[in-house]
Amino acid sequence: MTDPPSLRFVVPAGVDDPLRVSGGNVYDRHIRDGLRRRGWDVEVCEAADAGAAASVLRGAPDGSRVLVDGLVAGWAPAAVEEAARRLRLTVLAHMVTASFPDATGAAIEAERRALASAHGLIVTSDWTAAELARRELAEPGRTAVAAPGTVAAEPCPPPADEGQLLCVGVIAPHKGQDTLLAALARLRREEWSCTIAGSSEASPQFAARIARQASALGGRVRLTGVLDDRALDDAYRHCALLIAPSRVESSGMAIADARARGIPVLGAETGGIPDALAAGGGMLVRPDDPAALAAALDAWLSDPALRARLRREALAARATLPTWDDTVTRVADVLEAA
Structure with a gap:
């Protein structure tokens, strides 16, 4: 009897948390739980900083299979380089740090070093793979795409x-909530309300600005903070349209959640969002453009035929969505080949 694969x-x-x-x-939890259901022996090691990441990697036995979340790998590129010399090391990149407008030179260099040293690379969208190749951060032959499931x-x-709008995601500049609020302030129609759900801890100054923008709209915008699973499901059930106004987005877990429920999506034409909406049921606008977003929202609010078409398309697209089992x-195939 052979031992189960270990990771x-x-x-x-x-x-x-x-x-x-x-x-x-969310992605990491699904991979952990899915591999365990398949009989894998998965040891999850949490790291809060570069020192903790280095300690975890040094403690891995020679020749063992290790998967490192890209965020952690970027904290400790030297430790990843050292570990890759003796481990079967794969990096799971959820995003491309270099694509963020506010990314520092040090963060971009750390990403380059970590990705270059890994034996394999798993990314969450075709756009991420193409962006890494375009920036010469990873060779296409070393990169495998494992899109988020639903x-x-x-x-x-x-x-x-029909005017109940929802935006889900951490309150941070790359998610573009400021663009959304600027668009809402321009709307010609008044029959709308908007819920913005997400943590404000990642970028406190930006979150404070979002709170001020929301307050200026006279109570029509509700900032909920982080919602638990039940509250988030309730928010989806009561919304008419999900809005994804991101400046940078690899794929978008909120988009996947909306797609699974047949909810139309209005998204920025950036990153992996166009691919996520390729099956229909969505509208795309230029990123970081409040006027374009406002025009699309006015169209949604004023055109029943548009709403009906997008809802039909969104419901039909549910059959095309990947599952977490997919x-x-x-991921398992990539790790076994590492």
Whole structure:
């Protein structure tokens, strides 16, 4: 009888913390749990900083299989380089640090070193793979795409109020909530309300600006902070349209959640969002453009035929979505070949 495949999975500290909800954490949890259901022996090691990451990597036995979350790898590129000389090391990159407008030179260099030293690289979208290749951060032949899956959900019936808008994601500049609020301030129509759900801890100064912008709209915008699973599901069930106004986005876990429920999406034409909406049921606008976003929102609010078409397309697209089992299969194949 052969031993089960084993894996040391190095993830950011708080991967299971309900107050630290992020797309990366959700993805990591699904991979961990999915591999374990398949009989893998998965040892999860949480790292809060570069020192902790280095300690975890040094403790891995020679020749063992190790998967490192890209965020952690970027904290400790020297430790990743050292570990790659004796471990079967793969990096799981949820994003491209170099694509962020505010990325520092040090962060970009750390990303380059970590990715260059890994034996294999798993990314979460075709756009991420192409962006890494374009920036000469990873060779296409060394990169495998494992797109986020979706959790089966009942389709949401159209809400009575077609003006209920929802935006889900950490409150941070790359998510573009400021663009959304500037667009809402321009709307010609008044029959709308908007819920913005997400942690404000990642970028406190930006979050404070978002709170001021929201307040100026006279109570029509609700900032909820992080929602637990039940509250988030309730938010999806009562929304008519999900808005993804990101400046940078590899794929978008909120988009996947909306797609699973047949909810139309209005997204910025950036990163992996166009691919995520390729099957229909979505609208795309230029990123960082409040006027373009406002025009699309006015069209949604004023055109019943547009709403009906997008909802039909969104419901039909549910059949095309990958499952988390598909994602785990892809990751397992890459790890076994490492």
